[in-house]
Amino acid sequence: MGALRLILGDQLSHTISCLSDCDKQADTILICEVWEEATYVKHHKKKIAFIFSTMRHFAQELTEAGYQVDYIKLDDPGNTGSFTGEVERAIHRHRPEQVVATFPGEYRVLEGMHSWPELFQIDLVIREDERFLCSREDFESWAAGRKQPRMEYFYREMRKRYSILMDGDSPAGDRWNFDAENRLSPSRKLAVPTPYHCEPDAVTREVMALVEDRFADHFGDLSPFGFAVTRTQAFESFALFVKERLPFFGDYQDAMLQAEPWMYHAHCSFYLNCGLLDPLECVRIVEQAYRDGQASLNAAEGFIRQIIGWREYVRGIYWLKMPDYAEENFFETRRSLPAFFWDGDTSMNCMRQCIEETKHNAYAHHIQRLMVIGNFSLLCGLDPDAVNEWYLIVYADAYEWVELPNVSGMILYADGGYLASKPYAASGAYINKMSNYCQSCHYNVKEKTGPQACPFNYLYWDFLHRNREKLHRNPRLAMIYKTLDRMQEQKVKTLQRDADVFLRSLG
Ligand code: FAD
Ligand code: DLZ
Numbered sequence: 001m002g003a004l005r006l007i008l009g010d011q012l013s014h015t016i017s018c019l020s021d022c023d024k025q026a027d028t029i030l031i032c033e034v035w036e037e038a039t040y041v042k043h044h045k046k047k048i049a050f051i052f053s054t055m056r057h058f059a060q061e062l063t064e065a066g067y068q069v070d071y072i073k074l075d076d077p078g079n080t081g082s083f084t085g086e087v088e089r090a091i092h093r094h095r096p097e098q099v100v101a102t103f104p105g106e107y108r109v110l111e112g113m114h115s116w117p118e119l120f121q122i123d124l125v126i127r128e129d130e131r132f133l134c135s136r137e138d139f140e141s142w143a144a145g146r147k148q149p150r151m152e153y154f155y156r157e158m159r160k161r162y163s164i165l166m167d168g169d170s171p172a173g174d175r176w177n178f179d180a181e182n183r184l185s186p187s188r189k190l191a192v193p194t195p196y197h198c199e200p201d202a203v204t205r206e207v208m209a210l211v212e213d214r215f216a217d218h219f220g221d222l223s224p225f226g227f228a229v230t231r232t233q234a235f236e237s238f239a240l241f242v243k244e245r246l247p248f249f250g251d252y253q254d255a256m257l258q259a260e261p262w263m264y265h266a267h268c269s270f271y272l273n274c275g276l277l278d279p280l281e282c283v284r285i286v287e288q289a290y291r292d293g294q295a296s297l298n299a300a301e302g303f304i305r306q307i308i309g310w311r312e313y314v315r316g317i318y319w320l321k322m323p324d325y326a327e328e329n330f331f332e333t334r335r336s337l338p339a340f341f342w343d344g345d346t347s348m349n350c351m352r353q354c355i356e357e358t359k360h361n362a363y364a365h366h367i368q369r370l371m372v373i374g375n376f377s378l379l380c381g382l383d384p385d386a387v388n389e390w391y392l393i394v395y396a397d398a399y400e401w402v403e404l405p406n407v408s409g410m411i412l413y414a415d416g417g418y419l420a421s422k423p424y425a426a427s428g429a430y431i432n433k434m435s436n437y438c439q440s441c442h443y444n445v446k447e448k449t450g451p452q453a454c455p456f457n458y459l460y461w462d463f464l465h466r467n468r469e470k471l472h473r474n475p476r477l478a479m480i481y482k483t484l485d486r487m488q489e490q491k492v493k494t495l496q497r498d499a500d501v502f503l504r505s506l507g
């Protein structure tokens with residue numbers, strides 16, 4: 001007659017709030033693989049295998065720690081395929097006094113939970129997700145009255161609140177932000193370390209067979225599979241990052257190299273987001289590496305800003321603005337995704353690289369997501385719903401609370417500038433500066449118009465021209481619009497014509 005404690009697939013932390021006062025004798029923990037979660041978008045095969053395997057390992061650890069775990073596998077007889085159906089069945093099996101859950105990562109799931117007390121005539125307690133450093137209420141208070149909140153000021157608050165990289169009341173090194181030092185172009189001589197790889201064990205192999213069988217038509221390569229699936233393994237992966245990659249993280253944060261999908265990034269988003277790693281713990285480790293002289297300040301600060309700045313900030317915006325945020329479409333764009341988003345079959349080398357790597361790894365690093373695929377989606381005027389769905393499908397770290405603000409707010413500017421102060425639009429010159437992709441491309445990044453010209457070049461100016469009414473008052477775009485105004489009419493017409501031909505070719 002104890003409580004039924006529900007743990008979702010992205011809540012796999014031993015310290016999760018719904019477990020805090022668990023009575024190991026009286027309470028039951030419910031963890032369930034459900035068809036609805038695996039198919040509400042057709043997730044990458046690797047993402048499903050990663051989540052199911054991690055859920056199974058986590059359940060095993062809880063059982064070994066003496067908890068009573070009711071684990072429902074996808075193919076178990078009677079599995080109804082939804083959280084609501086599985087909670088109902090578990091209530092019939094265990095007759096609990098109440099259901100205890102932790103606040104979910106998606107609005108859609110929260111809405112489902114809110115229906116349970118009436119549906120099942122049961123008391124439901126939804127606890128705060130304490131793994132985040134800023135609660136939804138705190139973010140709301142911080143954002144109240146700010147017409148355009150900015151991440152940088154939020155980040156400084158978090159640094160002070162948690163005393164991270166602070167020397168007394170001042171930021172370490174007397175500056176809050178070292179981004180200006182974090183934009184080195186890559187050189188072909190960089191020796192990027194081999195990424196962490198964890199050979200699949202029997203549990204993972206069983207899950208992989210299930211995914212191959214039941215999700216054969218989903219996007220992505222299932223093998224080779226090398227993700228960590230336990231906290232210990234995820235910790236090993238993070239320790240390797242701190243030792244081998246962190247020293248270069250700052251310098252090459254924005255760099256891209258042909259056939260180097262992992263660069264100097266941490267590859268920890270999938271582990272943080274599903275609960276295997278704790279954000280504050282990772283941040284403290286990186287701060288210590290700086291204090292011990294193992295990493296420079298620009299590297300440590302750059303990494304820490306991503307976690308306590310961007311990660312918390314996008315989550316705050318998600319809960320502040322949902323459900324309306326999902327409907328935003330500032331530029332009123334409706335173009336479908338080009339077919340090559342699913343196979344990388346395009347002559348644009350940068351897009352081919354980033355999409356093929358995404359298909360292979362269920363991972364692409366930030367600048368590939370933002371300045372290649374994201375930039376392309378913005379310039380071409382792709383439909384925000386389609387772009388959001390794609391990003392939610394293809395990355396192993398994607399849950400709506402983090403995916404939606406990054407896509408609608410950061411890359412598509414679909415919220416009209418609430419999250420970002422200007423659209424992240426760029427011509428081919430940016431990609432050429434930050435990568436070596438252009439050297440192996442069918443197109444010529446130096447040409448602005450004509451059949452050999454890099455499509456990013458004419459698409460960039462066409463985007464600015466097309467959206468002049470909506471953007472020209474933005475002070476951060478004033479210089480760009482002055483340049484556009486100075487262009488000869490004939491040149492603008494040629495850019496528009498080339499953009500039009502290209503956009504039509506997308507189908
Ligand atoms: P690193 O570069 O090593 O950064 C360290 C950590 O900082 C990341 O693990 C992540 O937890 C955090 N972080 C960095 N940037 C962001 C950001 N903009 N928003 C939130 N957290 C951030 N991240 C996701 O976790 N899930 C997503 O679904 C997701 N979708 C994205 C979509 C787009 C269009 C863009 C531009 C970014 C998206 N990001 C997303 C943010 C970022 O690209 C990934 O967190 C990062 O690439 C993960 O790789 P990493 O762990 O090696 O990150
Ligand atoms: C992403 C995912 C998948 C593929 N499958 C499951 C599942 O079967 N059971 C589960 O509890 N969670 C799964 N998840 C993660 C959920 O989608 C996630 O917990 C919610 O979207 C809330 O963030």
Ligand code: SF4
Pocket residue numbers: 347348349350351428429431432437438439441442443444445454455456
């Ligand atoms: Fe991408 Fe243009 Fe460079 Fe080709 S030339 S890789 S399309 S930026």
